[in-house]
Amino acid sequence: xxxxALQAVSVGVALLVWEGAARAGLVDPLFxxxxxxxxxxxRRVLGEALPALGRTLLTALVAYxxxxxxxxxxxxxxxxxxYLGEVLSPFLIAAYGVPxxxxxxxxxxxxxxGAAPAVLYGTLHGFFPVLLLVIGGVRDVDRxxxxxARAFGARPWQLYSRVILPAIVPAxxxxxxxxIVFALLGVLVVEMFAGVRGMGAELAARAxxxxxxxxxxxxxxxxTVSIAIVLALDALGDRLSRWR
Amino acid sequence: xxxxxxxxxxxVVLAWEVAARAGDPLLYVPPSRVLPAxxxxxxxxxxxxxxxxxxxxLREILVAYVLAVxxxxxxxxxxxxxxxLGRIYxxxxxxxxxxxxxxxxxxxxxxxxxxxxxKIAFGFLLGVYPIVVAVLAGVxxxxRxxxxxARAFGAGRARVFxxxxxxxxxxxxTGGLRAGLALTVVGVIVxxxxxxxxxxxxxxxxxxxxxxTADYVALVLLTLGIVLAIDGAAVLAERRARRWx
Numbered sequence: 001x002x003x004x005a006l007q008a009v010s011v012g013v014a015l016l017v018w019e020g021a022a023r024a025g026l027v028d029p030l031f032x033x034x035x036x037x038x039x040x041x042x043r044r045v046l047g048e049a050l051p052a053l054g055r056t057l058l059t060a061l062v063a064y065x066x067x068x069x070x071x072x073x074x075x076x077x078x079x080x081x082x083y084l085g086e087v088l089s090p091f092l093i094a095a096y097g098v099p100x101x102x103x104x105x106x107x108x109x110x111x112x113x114g115a116a117p118a119v120l121y122g123t124l125h126g127f128f129p130v131l132l133l134v135i136g137g138v139r140d141v142d143r144x145x146x147x148x149a150r151a152f153g154a155r156p157w158q159l160y161s162r163v164i165l166p167a168i169v170p171a172x173x174x175x176x177x178x179x180i181v182f183a184l185l186g187v188l189v190v191e192m193f194a195g196v197r198g199m200g201a202e203l204a205a206r207a208x209x210x211x212x213x214x215x216x217x218x219x220x221x222x223x224t225v226s227i228a229i230v231l232a233l234d235a236l237g238d239r240l241s242r243w244r
Numbered sequence: 245x246x247x248x249x250x251x252x253x254x255x256v257v258l259a260w261e262v263a264a265r266a267g268d269p270l271l272y273v274p275p276s277r278v279l280p281a282x283x284x285x286x287x288x289x290x291x292x293x294x295x296x297x298x299x300x301x302l303r304e305i306l307v308a309y310v311l312a313v314x315x316x317x318x319x320x321x322x323x324x325x326x327x328x329l330g331r332i333y334x335x336x337x338x339x340x341x342x343x344x345x346x347x348x349x350x351x352x353x354x355x356x357x358x359x360x361x362x363k364i365a366f367g368f369l370l371g372v373y374p375i376v377v378a379v380l381a382g383v384x385x386x387x388r389x390x391x392x393x394a395r396a397f398g399a400g401r402a403r404v405f406x407x408x409x410x411x412x413x414x415x416x417x418t419g420g421l422r423a424g425l426a427l428t429v430v431g432v433i434v435x436x437x438x439x440x441x442x443x444x445x446x447x448x449x450x451x452x453x454x455x456x457t458a459d460y461v462a463l464v465l466l467t468l469g470i471v472l473a474i475d476g477a478a479v480l481a482e483r484r485a486r487r488w489x
Contacts, residue, residue, distance in 0.1 A: 003331045003332050003335070006332045007332055007333075007335065007336055010332065010333070010336075011336075031354060031355055032355070086245060087245060087248045087249055087252070088252075090249065091249075091252065094472065097426050097430075097471075097475065098430075098468055098471050098472070099429070099430040099433040099434055099467075099471065101433060101434045101437045101438075101445075102433070102437075102448065102464045102467055102468065103464070104437070105437075105448065105449065105452035105460065106271075106452075106457075106460070106461075106464075109271055109452070109455075109457070110271055181341075181342060181343075181344055182344070184344045185344030185345065185346050188344055188346050188347060189346050189434070189438070192346065192349070192350070192438055193437065193438055200346070203347065203350040204350050204438075206350065207350035207351065207353050207354045210354065212354055215350055215351055215354060216351065219347055219348065219350070219351055222343070222344075222347050223340075223343040223347055226342055226343045226344060226347070227339050227342045227343060229342075230342035231342075
């Protein structure tokens with residue numbers, strides 16, 4: 001059998017076992033509802049969840065656009081200056097790695113509980129992976145290409161548009177792929193933490209109300225959409241790398 | 245490198261001081277007020293129960309990481325050493341990674357409650373993935389020729405594993421173990437801030453809720469220090485492990 005078919009079979013078997021366990025009373029349906037119960041709940045939550053998901057995606061999109069623009073722009077600047085990159089790298093790596101949720105209460109304190117903190121926090125999450133990957137991409141551009149281009153009289157902007165930008169496409173794409181997941185994560189965290197309207201608040205509310213089938217259905221919805229977005233970006237990346 | 249870095253650090257602190265003094269003292273805390281708050285925090289005067297909260301957070305991180313390493317290595321080696329299984333299940337795991345991890349946290353809170361178990365589960369979930377990925381990537385780096393050669397010279401499966409497979413994948417593996425630890429720490433702290441009854445994240449929320457901003461900033465700095473110390477220890481351990489090969 002093909003891997004695809006085997007994957008489908010595995011998921012199907014897992015769902016059947018889960019359904020059986022729930023029906024036989026091996027797991028408490030209050031906490032682990034059967035897949036069929038989740039499917040029924042999905043139809044019920046769709047009316048509330050879709051607008052919430054729309055808000056979340058829109059906020060995440062704004063944050064993502066900001067993160068990619070800032071990340072690519074600053075990445076080009078820092079990456080082209082080897083010394084600057086080396087001086088800044090421990091700060092940037094630390095900022096990428098530490099739990100950013102520590103500053104979230106302060107962001108909420110300053111910006112309140114509207115869309116602004118969600119955009120800021122989503123940008124903060126999406127920005128660093130893009131920045132670090134672009135810096136690495138620019139730094140690793142083959143020096144001899146630049147020398148050759150200069151020898152043939154390329155101007156600085158031509159160096160960027162003809163040599164550096166095409167060379168860093170893979171790094172930018174890798175950053176964009178990570179960035180969208182992180183930006184979405186940031187927005188969801190703010191919604192969960194501060195009750196900002198959106199999918200994160202929706203999930204938190206279902207969990208607090210012990211509505212397990214609805215919670216699982218809403219979780220399924222967000223994760224499916226998120227996987228679809230990443231797959232779409234992958235397809236876009238394939239096309240772009242062929243163009244290169 | 246050290247001088248410009250110190251200058252940047254100093255510049256940030258100075259800018260923070262100047263900017264914070266101009267703002268509302270309830271919202272903006274300059275370093276000159278953070279230091280006394282940090283001293284009060286460490287002298288256990290702001291939160292006498294700090295050691296218990298800190299201990300709980302560290303225990304959660306430890307348990308979550310032990311689970312992540314155990315499960316991550318097991319899953320990674322099973323999928324890596326049996327490529328037929330890896331081809332089927334590695335992509336499924338990859339798809340799950342395209343989901344923002346925090347989506348799972350409300351379900352974990354529902355399943356495991358507000359206590360330590362849900363934080364351990366979330367830290368585990370974040371930490372296990374880079375370990376699995378590192379094992380899969382590491383196994384692929386092992387050269388077939390070396391394995392064949394070792395077998396030809398009469399090495400058994402166990403000897404091939406310890407003498408050939410493990411040394412040639414060590415760098416990738418330790419990198420994954422370190423990334424897994426960093427993410428486990430993030431997971432536990434995020435879990436605590438999003439909803440808990442004890443731990444450093446709970447204290448941070450508590451200080452923020454009472455608008456004790458200086459205490460909040462001091463707690464954040466303490467937590468950052470612990471996070472960076474854990475990662476620093478991981479770097480040292482990684483270097484030692486690499487020297488061993």
